[in-house]
Amino acid sequence: MRVIRKYANRRLYDTQQSRYVTLEDLRRLILDEEPFRVEDAKSGEDLTRTILLSIIIEQEQADGESEVFSNDLLAQFIRVYDMAQPLPLARYLEQGTQLMLEQQKRMQDQWKQAMRHSPMDLMREMAEENMRFWQKTIGQGQANADEKDDGKDDEKTDDEPGKS
Structure with missing residues (x-):
């Protein structure tokens, strides 16, 4: 699996290609179905989820006409986090998608x-x-x-x- 290191200055470094990459480069890896892991350069902490969310935010802001998540849907997601017994929303969304x-x-x-x-x-x-x-x-x-x-x-x- 390809390893991407995130440095304190927010730069992302692809250890396989020995070069700095952007969120757009990582988006292309996703589209090409090439797995990768993003880790903090100092601690080794897995930051993949945070980076994936950043890519989604960039996508949502890039073209207002092709939004996937409406404001209402995002508000509903936030409400799910606050439920006493959360729904199996992640599994449902994964399977549906x-x-x-x-x-x-x-x-x-x-x-x-x-x-x-x-x-x-x-x-x-x-x-x-x-x-x-x-x-x-x-x-x-x-x-x-x-x-x-x-x-x-x-x-x-x-x-x-x-x-x-």
Whole structure:
């Protein structure tokens, strides 16, 4: 696991890459699903949770239109901390978020699968399917018409209109 050290001057140092990093760099590690641990450079105390919360705060402030946590929701979270018997909120949120992310990934995978061909390939495939459908339909219609014609031949008599 990658170790990030936080120094007293608030700077974050990536021990694997031997360079200073920003919260944005850590956010990219999260998006790339690369695990890391943030520790205090002096004491070794685990600061990962605090840094993750800082990343969320930055995200929330970066773009006011895509807020995940409304003021009401944040106030409700604070109330949960003050409950005599706290709800299993963390587990519920983790499971719900995991389910949502899995569904989103599944939808993205299905979309990628559907779009693996160029739009022209998709149009060609659809046209070919339509042709097969219509050929089958016309073939069945022709077979039905032939059966009807065969039945009419059997019903013909020598009596022709106009003859007495």
